[in-house]
Amino acid sequence: MLRFHHIVRVSLFASKASTFPLTSVSLSTSIPKRTTFALRSQMTSFSSSSSSSSSKLLFRQLFEKESSTYTYLLADASHPDKPALLIDPVDRTVDRDLSLIQELGLKLVYAMNTHVHADHVTGTGLIKSKVPGVKSIISKASGATADLFVEPGDKVHFGDLFLEVRATPGHTLGCVTYVTGDASDQPQPRMAFTGDALLIRGCGRTDFQGGSSEQLYKSVHSQIFTLPKDTFIYPAHDYKGFSVSTVGEEMQYNPRLTKDEETFKNIMANLNLSYPKMIDVAVPANLVCGVQSKVIMNS
Numbered sequence: 001m002l003r004f005h006h007i008v009r010v011s012l013f014a015s016k017a018s019t020f021p022l023t024s025v026s027l028s029t030s031i032p033k034r035t036t037f038a039l040r041s042q043m044t045s046f047s048s049s050s051s052s053s054s055s056k057l058l059f060r061q062l063f064e065k066e067s068s069t070y071t072y073l074l075a076d077a078s079h080p081d082k083p084a085l086l087i088d089p090v091d092r093t094v095d096r097d098l099s100l101i102q103e104l105g106l107k108l109v110y111a112m113n114t115h116v117h118a119d120h121v122t123g124t125g126l127i128k129s130k131v132p133g134v135k136s137i138i139s140k141a142s143g144a145t146a147d148l149f150v151e152p153g154d155k156v157h158f159g160d161l162f163l164e165v166r167a168t169p170g171h172t173l174g175c176v177t178y179v180t181g182d183a184s185d186q187p188q189p190r191m192a193f194t195g196d197a198l199l200i201r202g203c204g205r206t207d208f209q210g211g212s213s214e215q216l217y218k219s220v221h222s223q224i225f226t227l228p229k230d231t232f233i234y235p236a237h238d239y240k241g242f243s244v245s246t247v248g249e250e251m252q253y254n255p256r257l258t259k260d261e262e263t264f265k266n267i268m269a270n271l272n273l274s275y276p277k278m279i280d281v282a283v284p285a286n287l288v289c290g291v292q293s294k295v296i297m298n299s
């Protein structure tokens with residue numbers, strides 16, 4: 001048995017208000033080496049034969065229908081602690097998500113956001129109040145408060161698995177994409193949780209919260225379209241009935257991002273979308289990772 005230190009990030013910042021004063025976060029646990037990964041998505045399983053015992057990614061895509069938001073549950077199911085994380089939880093579906101986590105025998109470690117959402121209140125604050133010890137994570141560039149801040153290149157470890165952080169601003173200033181690790185012992189194909197930067201056959205709007213069509217175009221082309229073509233795309237929203245795509249598919253068929261930059265900017269300047277109904281509630285609440293959501297919703 002090897003003793004591993006699961007370092008979330010060597011230079012990870014804890015917020016001033018955090019009760020988590022470490023500059024690096026470690027789960028020190030005895031874990032075996034692994035050979036096999038099983039991706040429990042709707043469509044894929046895979047294996048790696050690089051070492052001598054097994055490790056499994058447990059993966060669930062969850063949907064919140066009022067805001068058409070996807071929440072993602074990932075866990076290292078082969079680790080004794082079954083550490084898990086949620087990406088982009090929604091306040092309305094926190095109880096559903098926590099019940100599932102309990103039923104699956106997982107230990108929720110992180111509640112993460114890809115960005116400060118404008119259309120719904122994050123579930124992060126509620127989760128923290130219901131599950132002591134869970135740490136909230138968001139990008140430093142978001143300007144939001146959280147327990148832990150990530151920056152481009154950081155790795156978020158859960159058990160033997162990890163997510164890499166890529167900066168994908170443009171929809172908002174602080175948007176990041178979380179990508180499963182680039183290593184032989186990590187799930188293959190890789191998976192990219194793109195938030196609102198890249199949607200399936202679409203992309204996030206760029207008309208508020210520091211949005212910029214120029215920046216979004218560069219983000220997607222330099223940080224997402226450079227991933228292997230078989231990388232799965234898992235967005236934060238879908239309004240058309242899609243659930244998953246791939247980098248190769250979006251490079252070929254995305255009606256906005258396949259265009260040249262000038263055409264893209266023109267498309268984005270003429271979307272004429274009305275503002276999200278909840279923007280005035282959601283943005284202030286999400287800037288504090290949803291910890292005020294109950295107060296705001298009840299007042």
Ligand SMILES: N[C@@H](CCC(=O)N[C@@H](CSS)C(=O)NCC(=O)O)C(=O)O
Pocket residue numbers: 067117118119196202203204205206237239271273274275276277278
């Ligand atoms: N009608 C919805 C908001 C829909 C919307 O604006 N979605 C955003 C992502 S959430 S801020 C977006 O970027 N859409 C891109 C697109 O092309 O639709 C509501 O009122 O909440």
